[in-house]
Amino acid sequence: MVANAVLHVADVHKNFGGLRALSDVDLRVDEGETHAIIGPNGAGKSTLLNVCVGRIKPDKGHVVFDGEVLDSHTPYQINQLGVSRVFQTPEIFPDLSLLDNVMIPAFASRDGAFRLRPFRKLRLEGDVRAEAEKNLEDVGLAALKDTEAGSLSRGDKRRLELAMCLIQKPKLLLLDEPTAGMSRHDTNRTVDLLKTIKQRGMTKVIIEHDMHVVFSLADRISVLAQGRIIASGKPEEIKGNPVVQEAYLGGAH
Amino acid sequence: MTKLLDREPVALVVFSAVILLMPLWLTPLGANYPDLLQKFAIFAIFAMGFNILFGLTGYLSFGHAAFLGVGSYAAVWSFKLFTMNVLPAIAFGILFSGVFAFLIGYVSLRRSGIYFSILTLAFAQMCYNLAYSVLTPITNGETGLQLTLQDPRIIDRMFGPAGAGLPSTNFFGLPMSGYPGFYFCAVMLIICFFISRRIFKSPLGLTLLGIKSNQNRMNYTGFNTRPYTQTAFVISGMFAGLAGSLLAVTDPLAGAERMQWTASGEVVLMTILGGAGTLIGPMLGAWLIKYFENIFSAFNDATLEQTFSFLPEPLANAAVAISGLFVGEGWHLTLGVLFMLIVIFLPGGIMEGWRRLVRWIGGGGGGKAKTESAAVAQPAE
Amino acid sequence: APMSFVRGAYAEEFCNMPTGSTVTLGFNVPQSGPYADEGADELRAYQLAVKHLNGEGDGGMLNTFSSKALKGNGILGKKVEYVTGDTQTKSDAARASAKRMIEKDGAIMITGGSSSGVAVAVQGLCQENGIIFMAGLTHSNDTTGKDKKRFGFRHFFNAYMSGQALGPILAEQLGKDRTAYHLTADYTWGWTQEESIKNATENLGWNTANAVRTPLGAGDFSQYLTPVLNSGADVLILNHYGKDMVNSLTQAVQFGMREKQVNGKNFEIVVPLFSRLMAQGAGENIKGILGTTNWNWSLQDDASQAFVKSFGQEYGFPPSQAAQTCYVQTLLYADACERAGAFTPPQVIEALEGFEFDGMGNGPTLYRAADHQCFKDVLVVKGNENPTSQFDLLEVVKIVPRDQVTYDPAIFGGELGPADVKKC
Amino acid sequence: MDALLLQFLNGLDKGGAYALIALGLTLVFGTLGVVNFAHGALFMLGAFCAVTFNKILTLEKVVLDPEQKTAWGTPLEIRTPYVEAWLGDFGAFLLNYSVPVSIIVAIPVMLLIGVVMERGLIKYFYKRPHADQILVTFGLAIVIQEIIKHYYGANPIPQAAPEIVSGSADIGAWFGLAGTIVYPWWRLVFFGFSVVVIGAVFAFLQFTTYGMVVRAGMRDSETVGLLGINIQKRFTVVFGLAAVVAGLAGVMYTPILPPDYHMGMDFLVLSFVVVVVGGMGSLPGAVLAGFMLGILQSFASMNEIKSIFPGIDQIIIYLVAVIILLTMPRGLMGREGVMEE
Amino acid sequence: MLTRTDTNELQFQGTDVSMSETGQSFFSVRDIHSYYGESYIVQGISLELNEGEILALLGRNGAGKTSTMRTIARVDDPALQRGEIYLNGESLHDKKAWQAAQLGIQLVPEDRRIIGGLTVEENLVLSQVAEPKGWELERIYEHFPRLAERRTQIGTTLSGGEQQMLAVARALAREVKLLLLDEPYEGLAPVIVQEIESIVRQIKELGITTIIVEQNAVAALKLADKAVIVDMGEVVFSGSAREVLDNEELRNEYLAI
Ligand SMILES: Nc1ncnc2c1ncn2[C@@H]1O[C@H](COP(=O)(O)OP(=O)(O)OP(=O)(O)O)[C@@H](O)[C@H]1O
Ligand SMILES: Nc1ncnc2c1ncn2[C@@H]1O[C@H](COP(=O)(O)OP(=O)(O)OP(=O)(O)O)[C@@H](O)[C@H]1O
Ligand SMILES: [Mg+2]
Numbered sequence A: 001m002v003a004n005a006v007l008h009v010a011d012v013h014k015n016f017g018g019l020r021a022l023s024d025v026d027l028r029v030d031e032g033e034t035h036a037i038i039g040p041n042g043a044g045k046s047t048l049l050n051v052c053v054g055r056i057k058p059d060k061g062h063v064v065f066d067g068e069v070l071d072s073h074t075p076y077q078i079n080q081l082g083v084s085r086v087f088q089t090p091e092i093f094p095d096l097s098l099l100d101n102v103m104i105p106a107f108a109s110r111d112g113a114f115r116l117r118p119f120r121k122l123r124l125e126g127d128v129r130a131e132a133e134k135n136l137e138d139v140g141l142a143a144l145k146d147t148e149a150g151s152l153s154r155g156d157k158r159r160l161e162l163a164m165c166l167i168q169k170p171k172l173l174l175l176d177e178p179t180a181g182m183s184r185h186d187t188n189r190t191v192d193l194l195k196t197i198k199q200r201g202m203t204k205v206i207i208e209h210d211m212h213v214v215f216s217l218a219d220r221i222s223v224l225a226q227g228r229i230i231a232s233g234k235p236e237e238i239k240g241n242p243v244v245q246e247a248y249l250g251g252a253h
Numbered sequence B: 001m002t003k004l005l006d007r008e009p010v011a012l013v014v015f016s017a018v019i020l021l022m023p024l025w026l027t028p029l030g031a032n033y034p035d036l037l038q039k040f041a042i043f044a045i046f047a048m049g050f051n052i053l054f055g056l057t058g059y060l061s062f063g064h065a066a067f068l069g070v071g072s073y074a075a076v077w078s079f080k081l082f083t084m085n086v087l088p089a090i091a092f093g094i095l096f097s098g099v100f101a102f103l104i105g106y107v108s109l110r111r112s113g114i115y116f117s118i119l120t121l122a123f124a125q126m127c128y129n130l131a132y133s134v135l136t137p138i139t140n141g142e143t144g145l146q147l148t149l150q151d152p153r154i155i156d157r158m159f160g161p162a163g164a165g166l167p168s169t170n171f172f173g174l175p176m177s178g179y180p181g182f183y184f185c186a187v188m189l190i191i192c193f194f195i196s197r198r199i200f201k202s203p204l205g206l207t208l209l210g211i212k213s214n215q216n217r218m219n220y221t222g223f224n225t226r227p228y229t230q231t232a233f234v235i236s237g238m239f240a241g242l243a244g245s246l247l248a249v250t251d252p253l254a255g256a257e258r259m260q261w262t263a264s265g266e267v268v269l270m271t272i273l274g275g276a277g278t279l280i281g282p283m284l285g286a287w288l289i290k291y292f293e294n295i296f297s298a299f300n301d302a303t304l305e306q307t308f309s310f311l312p313e314p315l316a317n318a319a320v321a322i323s324g325l326f327v328g329e330g331w332h333l334t335l336g337v338l339f340m341l342i343v344i345f346l347p348g349g350i351m352e353g354w355r356r357l358v359r360w361i362g363g364g365g366g367g368k369a370k371t372e373s374a375a376v377a378q379p380a381e
Numbered sequence C: 001a002p003m004s005f006v007r008g009a010y011a012e013e014f015c016n017m018p019t020g021s022t023v024t025l026g027f028n029v030p031q032s033g034p035y036a037d038e039g040a041d042e043l044r045a046y047q048l049a050v051k052h053l054n055g056e057g058d059g060g061m062l063n064t065f066s067s068k069a070l071k072g073n074g075i076l077g078k079k080v081e082y083v084t085g086d087t088q089t090k091s092d093a094a095r096a097s098a099k100r101m102i103e104k105d106g107a108i109m110i111t112g113g114s115s116s117g118v119a120v121a122v123q124g125l126c127q128e129n130g131i132i133f134m135a136g137l138t139h140s141n142d143t144t145g146k147d148k149k150r151f152g153f154r155h156f157f158n159a160y161m162s163g164q165a166l167g168p169i170l171a172e173q174l175g176k177d178r179t180a181y182h183l184t185a186d187y188t189w190g191w192t193q194e195e196s197i198k199n200a201t202e203n204l205g206w207n208t209a210n211a212v213r214t215p216l217g218a219g220d221f222s223q224y225l226t227p228v229l230n231s232g233a234d235v236l237i238l239n240h241y242g243k244d245m246v247n248s249l250t251q252a253v254q255f256g257m258r259e260k261q262v263n264g265k266n267f268e269i270v271v272p273l274f275s276r277l278m279a280q281g282a283g284e285n286i287k288g289i290l291g292t293t294n295w296n297w298s299l300q301d302d303a304s305q306a307f308v309k310s311f312g313q314e315y316g317f318p319p320s321q322a323a324q325t326c327y328v329q330t331l332l333y334a335d336a337c338e339r340a341g342a343f344t345p346p347q348v349i350e351a352l353e354g355f356e357f358d359g360m361g362n363g364p365t366l367y368r369a370a371d372h373q374c375f376k377d378v379l380v381v382k383g384n385e386n387p388t389s390q391f392d393l394l395e396v397v398k399i400v401p402r403d404q405v406t407y408d409p410a411i412f413g414g415e416l417g418p419a420d421v422k423k424c
Numbered sequence D: 001m002d003a004l005l006l007q008f009l010n011g012l013d014k015g016g017a018y019a020l021i022a023l024g025l026t027l028v029f030g031t032l033g034v035v036n037f038a039h040g041a042l043f044m045l046g047a048f049c050a051v052t053f054n055k056i057l058t059l060e061k062v063v064l065d066p067e068q069k070t071a072w073g074t075p076l077e078i079r080t081p082y083v084e085a086w087l088g089d090f091g092a093f094l095l096n097y098s099v100p101v102s103i104i105v106a107i108p109v110m111l112l113i114g115v116v117m118e119r120g121l122i123k124y125f126y127k128r129p130h131a132d133q134i135l136v137t138f139g140l141a142i143v144i145q146e147i148i149k150h151y152y153g154a155n156p157i158p159q160a161a162p163e164i165v166s167g168s169a170d171i172g173a174w175f176g177l178a179g180t181i182v183y184p185w186w187r188l189v190f191f192g193f194s195v196v197v198i199g200a201v202f203a204f205l206q207f208t209t210y211g212m213v214v215r216a217g218m219r220d221s222e223t224v225g226l227l228g229i230n231i232q233k234r235f236t237v238v239f240g241l242a243a244v245v246a247g248l249a250g251v252m253y254t255p256i257l258p259p260d261y262h263m264g265m266d267f268l269v270l271s272f273v274v275v276v277v278g279g280m281g282s283l284p285g286a287v288l289a290g291f292m293l294g295i296l297q298s299f300a301s302m303n304e305i306k307s308i309f310p311g312i313d314q315i316i317i318y319l320v321a322v323i324i325l326l327t328m329p330r331g332l333m334g335r336e337g338v339m340e341e
Numbered sequence E: 001m002l003t004r005t006d007t008n009e010l011q012f013q014g015t016d017v018s019m020s021e022t023g024q025s026f027f028s029v030r031d032i033h034s035y036y037g038e039s040y041i042v043q044g045i046s047l048e049l050n051e052g053e054i055l056a057l058l059g060r061n062g063a064g065k066t067s068t069m070r071t072i073a074r075v076d077d078p079a080l081q082r083g084e085i086y087l088n089g090e091s092l093h094d095k096k097a098w099q100a101a102q103l104g105i106q107l108v109p110e111d112r113r114i115i116g117g118l119t120v121e122e123n124l125v126l127s128q129v130a131e132p133k134g135w136e137l138e139r140i141y142e143h144f145p146r147l148a149e150r151r152t153q154i155g156t157t158l159s160g161g162e163q164q165m166l167a168v169a170r171a172l173a174r175e176v177k178l179l180l181l182d183e184p185y186e187g188l189a190p191v192i193v194q195e196i197e198s199i200v201r202q203i204k205e206l207g208i209t210t211i212i213v214e215q216n217a218v219a220a221l222k223l224a225d226k227a228v229i230v231d232m233g234e235v236v237f238s239g240s241a242r243e244v245l246d247n248e249e250l251r252n253e254y255l256a257i
């Protein structure tokens, strides 16, 4: 099991001022697995992802990805190792067309962090374009490919960001509430899409408050509360866990 | 027609034709004399280069004139030390400004936004102040670096003794003043246009646009943005260096004012005026400003009286009095008013005006977009 | 082929040879920037000169000029026309403007300018194009020294002459036992002036406490002025011009330097180069301050009177020294053409080189052939303590005769270069 | 030692000027987010309020004296200022105090100019890119300058400080060291004035909710509007305030620097440097940077230092700016996220 | 939690007028059309609401829900070109956002719009700058203890859910007549969703009229009295919430539930 852990968050601590955002977090994500992280608001879920992509340096502990310890890696290096992330508030290129939005990440994964070919014609990048179009198709935005991304509605921005991550074919995909603000219809589509990706063997960590999504996708679930992992296990185990019920799901579910 | 111009060879041919025929179509505007034509070409290069940085990455450098100055000084030194041939001068100009841009960019690009602007401004102002005074042995200070009869000119001396007067800059014997000088600059402009067009339409260009749009996303998308911005900075510095050395080629004198913040500000204004981020907008902006500077400032009461002489006496007097405020020593006023009008009514600069015109004509059903300026303005998109 | 090539196809003997019934002169003056007022005055003088040359108006100095070649029918019978341009007091802009006049407007002579940097830059350009340049206001030794040019002539005096003229008067009025402190604008003109004044005063026995360079356009000079107070110097010499001079003088007075006593002597301030417009900017503070100037409208000789009269009648106020210089330069050029009987530059140059004349307001004057510097009397002036009008700002203390300021051209080096005919 | 003290005083004085000019700029630039290239023009307009006020006071009754002639033959004009003719001693008093008194004139005038400028032009540019703001305000600055040039010429126009403060104060004497530290009264007045104005602006913006609302409005004017606040009005007030501060700086500076139409541009770059070194969006930062750069510039101009580093006084401000911006990412006290894109 | 009646609530009930003199509903939107620049987004939407009612505004992504809400709140973008809006007899279509807010409209925007650089408390104080004020800060902190803990933290560094609470709290800090909630549950953990649901119920009890946009249509419909479904900027259904819950066809077609 240790051998095929793609992501290993080892004993990570993070304080913001006096606030303990993460304490003693230890998390393993196995190859091909879809690992869901749930927990109340402010539990530290996004912070955990921030630590994984190098946005925040942990005060203590390490993140190990694919055997490499990500201590001094910058965000772009981590991405180049094969980690892509969908943010909680969509991070897209608002002034560019949808197609350009998706082509840019494709260049990053094809050409590396820096490669200078100033005279290559964009028009000759037919294969990248085709792939970008296909990815837009997958998330259902093909019809809008020439519009400016900034004018999309919020749900559409999220789907665009997903497409931007998927085109990179990352080894590990980190999703911070990918279906928040999406209509039920689109949520279902997104879930289907994520399922197909899973079949391709992509490892995913997903933060989600929508329990439909969580239970239909997750192989394992970890529950984070006040910066600690309070439970971890198969979906059925989590569902039945009274502590989780109390801290997170509330009486109704 | 627009589709057609998207094709590279077509765009280049049209662009070249427009540039090379400038002496012809600028005649009615009174701007068809070599010096102004040269300035048109040179400042178009300067603005085009600036646009590669500002238009693509959004980094607003307020010290670009430093590279213009460095290019000029390098070129004049090449004339003084080696040869009056312009090729080495240009090479030195580009090289030195490239090195300068690399160093200044390396430091300044650690910051973004206004902090970056002020860093570049500070570097340029230091260059200017030092060039004006302390560095006089290298720059000849206020007067500007000039050729003298005592210059060594090693390479030229190997081929023959110095003449009585100052030699002129030449391209393998062809003197680079007057129209030949313009055509030389024009060819450089066409090459720069080609390079700039290629960059705009390359993955590099798209990447730079991504940096402008959301640098954060670029980092999490796996791009190391610094080398990209650094590249854009150096390229645009080299364009500026080329422009600077061409200034020296057409007129071998390099003054320190070329590095002052006002000169840096001018290229910013040119670019915004024409339309930042468009291929040829900055060039149009450069033309407009240079045109006003050179033509409007030259009007005086006598010329105005001539112009309005067809009017009855009192009317003519009034016309002279009013228009006199805007020309001659008032040309700055005209420029200021123009800046305001354009930015208020055409956000996005002259190119925006062009787009509106096209849309209006297209929408009006006429479809006759073949105005004279059509050829000038079109290749950008 | 572009139409403009056609012009070159005429069998032109030299650049911009006048072929019609008119001849065009180029007046290149600062219309924007700090010297715009000076430029405006220069332009007024030029326009007046053109009038007089064309036989309009009262003729001004045409009547007093010792050479009687000019007849008031233009130059060589061709009516004088002119074009104007803005130097912006920047070498680049000045050269661009001059080039426009040469390339587009067909100007056969360029004149004007209000700073040495511009003068040297435009002079170099004119040399390359074979166009005669009659410098406007330029005071640096370099203009007719190390940067002198065959096609350039200067009627204005220079820093060296200021030093030579001012030195003895300073010794006379302030005593020989003085310690001077220089504040110098940090560029070529400032340096040459500092050097000239320093040499002149040290030769008379003065000490120099310090010579400090100040950046151009410093605005507030307080940080350079306070050290003066404790340096033991009893004279402050301001080698500044224009706005810098107005500011540094105003501030020096504010620091109480006029009332100070050092070594038992009254502390004094000296401004080697004065102009009336500057005096206006400095207001009250200029009163009693010594300096030199090229010309002042209060001079009583016939020529000056005649010029003041025609200028005053035309514009309602007296001319500045810049105006007088520019007016004279235009007449001198026209006269040289008449005497040479041609516009051909080498011949005009020949007519100007070594030309001796009088009746232009500064007494007998020589255009020295060796460096194209003009030699004439230099005025030592003082800020007027009791002005009778808003223009009466300078009081002539002494007219220093020309012999006293003449020097050996060799000391500043430079080469004039050839006087060959050029086509353009 | 005295020399150092004097330089320190110079630095304070200069710093006061820099801080005062930067203060208005940072209100508009750091708070409202408008890159205002016309700020220098506002400073200049302030100075010209003093000039105009003085001009009005010295309006002269012109009587032609046909007996006497000028050098060019027209009758001599005999001029007497109206105020003195009408008001006698009080007129003379007014004339003497014209610079400080013109503050009273300058405040409403500058406020009006500021408000008109904001209502008529700037308000349309809050949401536009900085580049557009630069272009429009630069254009405006040129227009203002040219208008002033047209009416007042390009030559500096001297303004005298009131006689009572025209001399120098012997500060040393206060500490029993007569004659060692002598400093012009007007410069001390100017320094005191700048401290008072800076203090007043601070009190208004730092310690009241007003300032917080304005800062919030700059970040997100739409949301602030949704909370029922008429943010536009507050922007106008802040802009007017900035214009007044700039104008007052201009008025008070006239006895030190005879004003001309170009003085605004001369200070423009410097004031931007001060604001940015202080850190975007921080009033205390701008003031601190103003004083710091003023003092450093004074010390760098000392002969002892210049002889080691020739020309250091010319570049010290930029050098310090570079060092600070490289060591502190957002200047001295900048706020995160303001103008970093 | 809100069962205690304090003076404030009494006041709300005191001003209870269900119909204005003109005989119109408490809140009505009549045929509004609005544009982002040149794109025509809201294409003739009309709504009617009585005081104290909750309306669920439903529709797919990009249907124009947010645009409708923004038009009602009178922000500049999208620009209202045609149509009328009345609240309690007062016209809103000719008002600016801040005027509308002073008349009692509060929008809780979908992207929360917490103001950067200000602390949590400053964000709340900001909403009480202009009259009329609503809940006191103490009362807000009582209902949102999480915000009380984070009082001095910079608002934008709050977790997503905390920001959502702050956005709702900010609206309650003003006296509200019409509350516009744009996806208030987005990003919230189920427990918090329940919390906010109960707050919305209590708000209803206070007689505050509410329009709620929510992707979780079932949750919204459970609260709502009326429902409107929009698509492509037009109203495709308008009726009671029950009808939508009962009409499977409708749900399938526009809501996919
Ligand atoms: N930069 C920061 N400075 C201070 N506190 C922070 C910072 N970033 C996050 N926090 C705090 O850390 C805690 C964890 O935040 P985080 O964003 O990880 O929560 P989350 O689990 O993603 O919650 P949600 O589901 O609401 O998004 C929160 O209480 C938040 O306020
Ligand atoms: N600023 C804008 N400029 C141009 N078009 C916009 C802008 N904002 C939104 N739109 C367009 O308006 C339409 C409606 O958007 P709106 O945000 O109102 O939808 P919504 O129903 O709220 O969707 P969601 O559920 O995704 O939030 C969309 O097609 C969107 O692309
Ligand atoms: Mg989160």
Ligand SMILES: [Mg+2]
Pocket (backbone or CB within 6 Å): A153, A154, E065, E066, E067, E110
């Ligand atoms: Mg929405």
